[in-house]
Amino acid sequence: MTDLAQEISFMQRALALSHQALPACRPNPPVGCVFVRDGKIVSEGFTQVPGCHHAEAMALANYTLPLNDVTAYVTLEPCSFVGRTPSCAHTLVEKGIKRVVVATLDPDPRNSGKGIDVLKQAGIDVSVGLCEQEVFDFISPYLLNKI
Numbered sequence: 001m002t003d004l005a006q007e008i009s010f011m012q013r014a015l016a017l018s019h020q021a022l023p024a025c026r027p028n029p030p031v032g033c034v035f036v037r038d039g040k041i042v043s044e045g046f047t048q049v050p051g052c053h054h055a056e057a058m059a060l061a062n063y064t065l066p067l068n069d070v071t072a073y074v075t076l077e078p079c080s081f082v083g084r085t086p087s088c089a090h091t092l093v094e095k096g097i098k099r100v101v102v103a104t105l106d107p108d109p110r111n112s113g114k115g116i117d118v119l120k121q122a123g124i125d126v127s128v129g130l131c132e133q134e135v136f137d138f139i140s141p142y143l144l145n146k147i
Contacts (some may be wrong), residue, residue: 080114103135
């Protein structure tokens with residue numbers, strides 16, 4: 001397990017990645033994701049143009065080893081629904097990830113807690129709220145049904 005300072009640095013890296021998603025990702029929100037194994041970042045991703053990879057899927061595409069000892073740090077709750085792309089929450093479950101750290105919940109009513117539920121129901125260790133205010137301050141203008 002990593003310490004809080006390390007966890008914050010991983011989420012801040014995910015936040016920095018989310019900035020790279022703009023403006024190409026619109027109308028999707030700019031999300032960043034890092035995969036951490038043994039205290040080191042092993043893969044990264046951010047939301048691509050609509051219809052292409054979300055942040056989690058990009059990180060998955062860049063990582064070919066098993067996910068059983070990987071933690072994903074994601075700035076926004078993984079999507080639970082299928083749109084132009086598959087559900088990120090379901091894909092993380094299918095790929096066998098064991099821990100997901102999420103900065104903030106997605107207020108979009110199609111998701112809004114459902115992505116967290118998918119992960120938890122699969123037995124994945126989920127934490128919500130790391131760097132939440134910092135991430136929310138950046139991402140909130142890009143969210144549907146802002147809180």
